[in-house]
Each structure stands twice: as C-alpha cells, then as structure tokens.
Amino acid sequence: MVRHVPGAHVITPQKAGSHLFSIGGVAIASPVVQAALSGYSDRAMRVLARRHGAAYSLGEVLLDQFVAAVGTNRRNLARLAVADEEHPVGGQLMGSNPDDFPPAAQRLVAEGYDVIDINFGCPVKKVLGRCRGGYLLSQPATALEIVAKVREAVPPHVPVTLKMRRGLDDTPESLDNFWTIFDGAFARGAAAITVHGRTVKQKYVGPSNWEFLAAVKRHAGEKIVIGSGDLFSAEACVAMLDQTGVDGVSVARGAIGNPWIFRQTLALLAGEPPLPPPTIHEQRDVLREHWALSMELHGEQVAGRSMRKFAIKYARVHPEPLAVRDAFIGVKVNADWQAVLDRFYATDGPGRDPADDVDEVSDCDGGS
Structure with missing residues (x-):
C-alpha cells in the first residue's frame, strides 16, 4: 500500500x-x-x-x-x-x-x-x-x-x-x-x-x-x-x-x-501555514491546566499517579525530552509537579516536534 x-x-x-x-x-x-x-x-x-x-x-x-x-x-x-x-x-x-x-x-x-x-x-x-x-x-x-x-x-x-x-x-x-x-x-x-x-x-x-x-x-x-x-x-x-x-x-x-x-x-x-510546536511556556501553561483538571476530578493522590503517564508524553515536546520524562516519573503530589515545571519550564523557548516518537500505547486495555 x-x-x-x-x-x-x-x-x-x-x-x-x-x-x-x-x-x-x-x-x-x-x-x-x-x-x-x-x-x-x-x-x-x-x-x-x-x-x-x-x-x-x-x-x-x-x-x-x-x-x-x-x-x-x-x-x-x-x-x-x-x-x-x-x-x-x-x-x-x-x-x-x-x-x-x-x-x-x-x-x-x-x-x-x-x-x-x-x-x-x-x-x-x-x-x-x-x-x-x-x-x-x-x-x-x-x-x-x-x-x-x-x-x-x-x-x-x-x-x-x-x-x-x-x-x-x-x-x-x-x-x-x-x-x-x-x-x-x-x-x-x-x-x-x-x-x-x-x-x-x-x-x-x-x-x-x-x-x-x-x-x-x-x-x-x-x-x-x-x-x-x-x-x-x-x-x-x-x-x-x-x-x-x-x-x-x-x-x-x-x-x-x-x-x-x-x-x-x-x-x-483553514489554509494557514503549519503552526510550530508549542513553546516551553505554552507547554507549561497546558501542564498546569491539565494537572488542575485532573486534581479536580480525582483528588491529589490519584491525580499524581494518573498524570505521570501523561507527563512522559508531554515531555516529548520539550527540547530535553529524556531529562523531563525522568523528572516526571517521580511525581506523586502537586508540589512534585510544580517542582518539575519550575526546573524545566521556567525559561521560554521553542518546542520540539514529537511526531516521530511513536510508541506502543493501546487505545484499550480491557476497560474496567
């Protein structure tokens, strides 16, 4: 094909x-x-x-x-x-x-x-x-x-x-x-x-x-x-x-x-030129937003566990994807999340295109 x-x-x-x-x-x-x-x-x-x-x-x-x-x-x-x-x-x-x-x-x-x-x-x-x-x-x-x-x-x-x-x-x-x-x-x-x-x-x-x-x-x-x-x-x-x-x-x-x-x-x-990857500060804003939405839905402890799997995907858009991913893996509570943002997302700059980083994630795992 x-x-x-x-x-x-x-x-x-x-x-x-x-x-x-x-x-x-x-x-x-x-x-x-x-x-x-x-x-x-x-x-x-x-x-x-x-x-x-x-x-x-x-x-x-x-x-x-x-x-x-x-x-x-x-x-x-x-x-x-x-x-x-x-x-x-x-x-x-x-x-x-x-x-x-x-x-x-x-x-x-x-x-x-x-x-x-x-x-x-x-x-x-x-x-x-x-x-x-x-x-x-x-x-x-x-x-x-x-x-x-x-x-x-x-x-x-x-x-x-x-x-x-x-x-x-x-x-x-x-x-x-x-x-x-x-x-x-x-x-x-x-x-x-x-x-x-x-x-x-x-x-x-x-x-x-x-x-x-x-x-x-x-x-x-x-x-x-x-x-x-x-x-x-x-x-x-x-x-x-x-x-x-x-x-x-x-x-x-x-x-x-x-x-x-x-x-x-x-x-x-709409016929517009391709948009660039989100900047570091745009990423930071969305990471804060996603964390807040997850906290509201699940509470802090469950949000900490749930958001780790999202965070390692968000890391792909950062210019230092491996370091950011490793930092997010240790997140458990809100303070941990904010610490990663303060460390890696404080200084603005261009983001990275994650399109080539395709991995094995299933859209279903058996449900619950």
Whole structure:
C-alpha cells in the first residue's frame, strides 16, 4: 500500500475540510475528534482536547458490567464524569453479552453522554480472550444483536455508533464479516462508524491501510465514516481527510500529551501555514491546566499517579525530552509537579516536534 503524507503546501484544505458533519442529530463542528483511550481519555483529557480544538471526544472504553454496577465510589464515578463544556461527548462500551449492554448504555445517557459508542476494535489479548472488542468482528450475529439492543435501549435522540477495525485478520472471511457488521449496523440504526485501518491481528504493527478507509467511504456513500490509524501529526490528519474522503478523523495515541494536534490540524484545514510546536511556556501553561483538571476530578493522590503517564508524553515536546520524562516519573503530589515545571519550564523557548516518537500505547486495555 502506498500512502503519502504531504506537506501543507500540497494539501487541499477546500477538499479536506469542505463540510462539517453530524452524528445522528448531534452536530460536530469540525472533522477532527478525539478517540476513546483506555486509561487516558477521562474528563480532564477530554476538556483539554476540546479547549484546543477537538470538535467531539469519547470517554475511555468501559466494560458494560462496570458501568451498570458503578455504585457510589468516587473513583468509579470519576470514570463517568462529564463536564458542561465538553458536549458533545460520547461514552464507549465494551463487552461480550448483548444483554449487558442496554443497562450500561442507559446509565451513560443518564450521566450526560450525548452519544453511545460500541467497541468492536480492541486488539488486546486479554480482551480477545474474553470475547470482547475486536473478537466480535468474528461474530457478526452477536455484534449486530448488541447494536440493535443498544439502539432500542437509549432514547431516539441519542446516536449509537461503532468503532471497528478492518477485520480480525486479512482472510476473505474476515473481510466478509466486516462488511456484514458494517452494513448491518447502519441498517439497525447506527449513526456513524469509526474504522481503524489495521486488522485486530496487526494490533499496532505496520501501517494503517488508508486505501481500505477510502473504499469504505465510497461504499458508505452519505453514511458517516470516521477514519482512524497513524494520526500523529496535523499533516497526517489532513492527509487522511484528503486522501480517503472520510467525514472525520479520530485522533487516538497522537493526542496523548499533545492536545495541540487539534488546533494545528484546524489551522491547516483553514489554509494557514503549519503552526510550530508549542513553546516551553505554552507547554507549561497546558501542564498546569491539565494537572488542575485532573486534581479536580480525582483528588491529589490519584491525580499524581494518573498524570505521570501523561507527563512522559508531554515531555516529548520539550527540547530535553529524556531529562523531563525522568523528572516526571517521580511525581506523586502537586508540589512534585510544580517542582518539575519550575526546573524545566521556567525559561521560554521553542518546542520540539514529537511526531516521530511513536510508541506502543493501546487505545484499550480491557476497560474496567
């Protein structure tokens, strides 16, 4: 497969950003959205993404059984929390038993989620072993029963969407199953489908097949298709829109520690020159903002643990990425966080482009 990620001078913004789209009756203000990311896309990350230009975001993938029985535990409730400023926001569910999905979907609607998304794409081994996520791409009847039951369970104004990969593997049977689920989901009332250009077997190895995404969009016609896979820069986001014709792009791993990717993409879509990486002081301001949002949501102790995994990604944009990463690894409380900012972010200067630092982060780890 040949794919070219062009520089801004050969991107055609008129083609790539010529129309907005809606998921059911939910208007999406631009074609750049934040994906569900297990262990990452909590309310703090989503709010930050929205403030930096993401038109829509999804909460981290949650097990249907967990959502239905979440109780009153603060940490569990934090997993479901929605802020007023982040609408529209989607909640993503994963499971294996079709009967477990309806009560979980209803709970997410009650918590304020505008869209219910179903995960049929997670490639993690323990998820597949429990017949969840990407495993269901091999079980079209079960997958479509889940879609139908969720659609029936939630109010008509709440859209139901799917996240898929292009199949379990590269066999003809997997391709047939993909199309059966894809077409069947729309027939059962799905409002949009996000397609990742790798198979489940590939996990995150090898390139995402954008030619397949283009074929899916041609097949779908006016139905809403969102593309996913290998979106680690603004140029890649616009290139996917331009080359595949998908209605939107879903940024997953490329948004961890890099909320600037959304505004950078919007600038290219508007025909503006590429924005530079954020300066050190711009990074500092966002790090403070993200910490405050996480503290508000989780409390200091949990925020300290949660923010370490974000911080080592933020470090990639700093001119001294390894030293900053090592310093953030030791953060436990607010004072530790501020000490790292005082040490490495006091003097302003240009930032670093993190686009080449791609690592193995899964957008799902089994949920909880």
